[in-house]
Amino acid sequence: MSTQHTEQASDMDPAADWKRWHALRTETVAAPYGPLSLTGTHWLADHPDGSIPDIPGQWAETPDAVVLTAGAEDGLTVDGAPLDGEVRLAADSGPAAARVAHGERRLVVIRREGLWAVRDFDPDAAARRAFKGIDATPYDARWAVPGRFTPYGEDRTVTVGNADGKERGLGLGGELSFRLGGTEHTLQVSVEADGSLWAVFADATSGVSSYRFRFLRPAAPDAEGRTTVDFNRALLPPCAFADHFICPFPPPGNTLATEIAAGERNLLGR
Numbered sequence: 001m002s003t004q005h006t007e008q009a010s011d012m013d014p015a016a017d018w019k020r021w022h023a024l025r026t027e028t029v030a031a032p033y034g035p036l037s038l039t040g041t042h043w044l045a046d047h048p049d050g051s052i053p054d055i056p057g058q059w060a061e062t063p064d065a066v067v068l069t070a071g072a073e074d075g076l077t078v079d080g081a082p083l084d085g086e087v088r089l090a091a092d093s094g095p096a097a098a099r100v101a102h103g104e105r106r107l108v109v110i111r112r113e114g115l116w117a118v119r120d121f122d123p124d125a126a127a128r129r130a131f132k133g134i135d136a137t138p139y140d141a142r143w144a145v146p147g148r149f150t151p152y153g154e155d156r157t158v159t160v161g162n163a164d165g166k167e168r169g170l171g172l173g174g175e176l177s178f179r180l181g182g183t184e185h186t187l188q189v190s191v192e193a194d195g196s197l198w199a200v201f202a203d204a205t206s207g208v209s210s211y212r213f214r215f216l217r218p219a220a221p222d223a224e225g226r227t228t229v230d231f232n233r234a235l236l237p238p239c240a241f242a243d244h245f246i247c248p249f250p251p252p253g254n255t256l257a258t259e260i261a262a263g264e265r266n267l268l269g270r
Contacts, residue, residue: 018139018232025235025264026134032123033095033106035241036131040120041110041164052118056102057083061116065090066109068100077101095121112246113168119244127242132268139232143262147178147229149189149197149221158188160200163239163247170200170248176218178229180258187216188251195220197227200237200250203260210265211240213250234263241267 012020028034042052044066050058057070065088070076072084078099091111092098098106098121108119151174160170173191176199177184189197199216206212215235221227238245 014141014144015139021233022134022136029134029241030128030131032104032128033121034128035238035245036128037095037121037123037125038119038238038242038244039122039125041117041244041246042120043115043117045115055107055118055120059118062088066116066118075102076107091116095119125242130269134236134264135266135268135270136264137232137262140262143180143232143260144228144230145178145180147176147218147227149218149225149227150175150177151191151225158251160251161249163237163243163245163249166246168246168248170251172251173197176227176229183258185256185258187254187256189218197221199254200248201234201254201256201260202250203256203258205259205261205265206255209261211236213237213247214260214264231260231262234260236264236266 029036042055044059044061047059050060052059056074057068057076060067060069067086067088068076068083069086070083072082074083076083078087089099089109092108095106095108098108100107100109104123106121108121110117110119152172156172157169158172159167162168171190172188174189175186176189176197177186179185187199187201189199192198197218197220199218200213201216202213203210206214215237216229216231217233217235218227218229237247239247
């Protein structure tokens, strides 16, 4: 997962820093190829004939690549040049790195649990045109508290539901403990490649005054496991912006009984 919005130390006033972060987050979400522009995730296993609705070319999956075949009349480009023939495609890291385009649309190849899919990012997506902003609660210091990360002896994988209705494995690297309002809490968290943490959580506001679940991305813990748990920077998951993302639901134990009335809550107008 991206660590673009990981909490980071700053010499700025925390409230001012939060405003800067929120403005940047809104700008990123609303970008031409941000999450609002995703109009489809097409699993190639569901299209054995190689035809994807509304996407030109023939798309075939192999164990180690996607093979795209198209003629000049299809209007596809690869690395900026018109495609007239066949090309093998590895997974893209995101829309910015997508090799295949159709006009302004970017066709992103992804791989999940051994399956290949093509994601269609369209800057003219209805969700992007309708976007009014992110409903987020202004900074409140009481939601930023010390935390301590305790790694598991070995990584664990739990099966959780996903936003697309399927169950998949979620890798977990340890527990993050912290105190809010005099009560101890823990979250099971994943550890990113850069050492930062990622939690999928719900709370008493979820599905009521906040989206049904959210993400939290604390900075990498120090050598003693210390980090900051800042719910002011709780994030809406990608599936809050487009239905075609496959976000995982919170794992067991990650639904907090308290109300986390902080951070990103929902899309404005929702």
